[in-house]
Amino acid sequence: MSKQSAVLFDLDGVIIDTELQYSMFWKTIEKKYQLGIENFEQLIKGMVFSDILSQHFSHLPKEQQKEIERESHVFDIQLEIKLIPDVLDFLSELKNVNILVGLVTSSNNAKLIPFFQKLPIKHLFNTVVSADRIDFGKPHPMCYLLAAKDLGIDPSNCIVFEDSRNGIKAGNAAGMQVIGLSTTLSAESIQNDCIKVISDFRSFHLPF
The missing domain is CATH 1.10.150 (DNA polymerase; domain 1)
Structure with missing residues (x-):
């Protein structure tokens, strides 16, 4: 990419x-x-x-x-916070090569503020789109389109990492490429709606 x-x-x-x-x-x-x-x-x-x-x-x-x-x-x-394996390494890898990164979540700021206090990773994101910033939640594409607008990137040049059916639908509806994580649903059940499905970020590196 x-x-x-x-x-x-x-x-x-x-x-x-x-x-x-x-x-x-x-x-x-x-x-x-x-x-x-x-x-x-x-x-x-x-x-x-x-x-x-x-x-x-x-x-x-x-x-x-x-x-x-x-x-x-x-x-x-x-909530007990446990990281998906190697996700921080992958986020750091993206930042190191100056690729813009966004967090797009259905969580609101009431959850995100204590979350970032427990896990100080907000600096790894160039934009954060939370439930407080949107009028329509996933599967509506508004959240992902807003993130692309924040970053000044055409939606067709955005890669989305999602795990839920509503999130995958939102990414596709935004005209973005979606990579699915089989952390919530089976790989088989989401593979037709994603360009790729992974279980976590171990051995997942640029380029992809």
Whole structure:
């Protein structure tokens, strides 16, 4: 890839290995509020919290919606942070050759601020697009298009690393090339929607 390109990373399931923790949390919430939705935790992966709330919990009283928001916030703060293998080496490699790098996440600033305090890697990104900056969450392409605009790079020259179905759809809808990580879904289930599928960043280097 050329230096007139950009590489955009999702956060959960791409940089940090949190998908099992999220699955357990949302399975508990789904059961607690008796939604009766099979594989609910997979359905909502990659979505911003406000969309999850409006699409699946709007029938609940406001106080219960507030309780879900509170539980989610506490969960995010207490989240155990474990890096996807060799992701920091790959991020550093991109920075060392002056390739623009962006973080594009469905997380909001309430999660990102304590996250960057625990793991001070914000300097590795030329832009950060969080849920607070967009009107439409994944699978809508707005977040990725905004990152490309921030960086001054045409979307067709952007590579996206994603793990969730909603995130992969967003990257493709933005007209970008998507490399999938099989941290959330099986490689077989996402390979037709990605130019390449990897399990992590071990032995993954430039050029690619």
